[in-house]
Amino acid sequence: MSVATLPDLATYALRLGDDSLVLSQRLGGWITNAPELEEDVALANIALDLLGQARTLLSYAGEVEGAGRDEDDLAYLRDERDFRNVALAELPNSNFAVTMARQLCFSTWQLALHQRLTSSADETLAGVAGKAVKEVSYHRDHATQWVLRLGDGTDESHRRMQSGLERVWPYVAELFTTDELEQRLASDGVAVDVSALRPEWDAHVDSVLQEATLTRPEGGPMLPAGGRRGIHTESFGFLLAEMQHLHRSHPGATW
């Protein structure tokens, strides 16, 4: 069954699950490469939280779909065009500043989203959100602290942090782009209308940037902002190739 024909609720769970899965996969790349040992631990923690969210959400998407697909079928056996994560989540780690810019933008958004999702009419989503709020508060705090340190640290770190922000900024607009599916679910009290999250996001991010002596990038949205429609960046195929290769090499095997 292609993603295009899934029930709304399954697609919605898949979207949020893919965000967490793909960002977790990226963050996992820092383990053994972090600037200090404490960061190997911290980034692994965040990656693990995200992976936990992804597993619950993908399992739920499979359950709602009702075609017998489990978390692994959904994670390992879909192709690029069937992934529904926002493009921000898939951006390559590049350097620590880019990663922290990505983390600040994503976790600030994810926290605002999950805070509202705790009162979803869908019990499973509300449950996921309740747990995620605690986790993501820490993720946002971790990113905030690093953006402050790097922005207001040395000249070099300031320059790198500013350019990290510029790198991820074009992908921010997609976070607040709603669509018909989300609107339908939101009107039933199931989903969160992401366009409403912007003021809260701006307030946090702007205050961090200001305190970090950084400048809010001017860049407009990337066009087309298409992660939610399965239009991804070029690097994403490589992420999936690496993640899925072993699983796909042994069809039907149990691990």
Next chain:
Amino acid sequence: MDEFQTLVDADERIEPRDAMPEAYRRTLIRQIAQHAHSEIIGMQPEGNWISRAPSLRRKAILMAKVQDEAGHGLYLYGAAETLGVDRAELLDLLHEGKQRYSSIFNYPTLTWADMGAIGWLVDGAAIVNQVPICRCSYGPYARAMVRICKEESFHQRQGFEILHTLSRGTAAQHAMAQDAVDRWWWPSLMMFGPPDDQSPNSAQSMAWRIKRFSNDDLRQKFVDMTVPQAEVLGLTLPDPQIRWNAERGHHDFGDIDWSEFFAVLNGNGPCNAVRLERRRRAHEEGAWVREAATAYADKHRRVSSTAGAA
């Protein structure tokens, strides 16, 4: 210093503020640092498979395991710091090749089954080596080991479970598991160090109760523990000479190729260069981040102390 030896002989713990012979202090620093370095270099061979783990459940378990190893590194550098050195200094020695880490991590992880073999055999051997250190004479090291050993036994069980699943899976999975055990068995036996008659520092370490059993005794214990587990796994240990010796009450096993051990120890293992290079690169590429954190902390300390004065 007779007082020191009396305490040690009575199985009392030596604490950081206690008087201790300089040689004891130096030996401990070297051993604890080497142990800490092993934990963090040991993250690499398994980190190699995080992105490719074949199920999300296995990915989560592996990521948590590698994270545990980073935590072990942190506890151990912390224990070494109680002896008057600091982590940065020890990392420099590692990066300059002046301090060692366990040679086992100079072997490559070539298939997913290596995650199983490492957990089962390498963490298994580490436990046999480390459980006695939980009673080591130096308090901070002994206490760090208690925490670490608990987690290592989880790792060992998880590794066993990976192999158990593979061994009972498809023919290709079974072959993958057997191949991994074939490659990791002998290097795991080498983890206990050279035979007793070629282990010059052991006697002093035993007298100081840093070490409690000889290399050969620990190795025998590991073999005795592992042989029955291999049967449960349905996998063969690559040593035709393994057999139960009722007279000794132990398993006999074949001769270890010590020339391989010394070659790897002296830098000629398959991954020595890669592991160190990766470590150095992470450290160098992270320098600007650590500098920024220090500069930021300094600025804000100054700001808050000025505020306090005003």
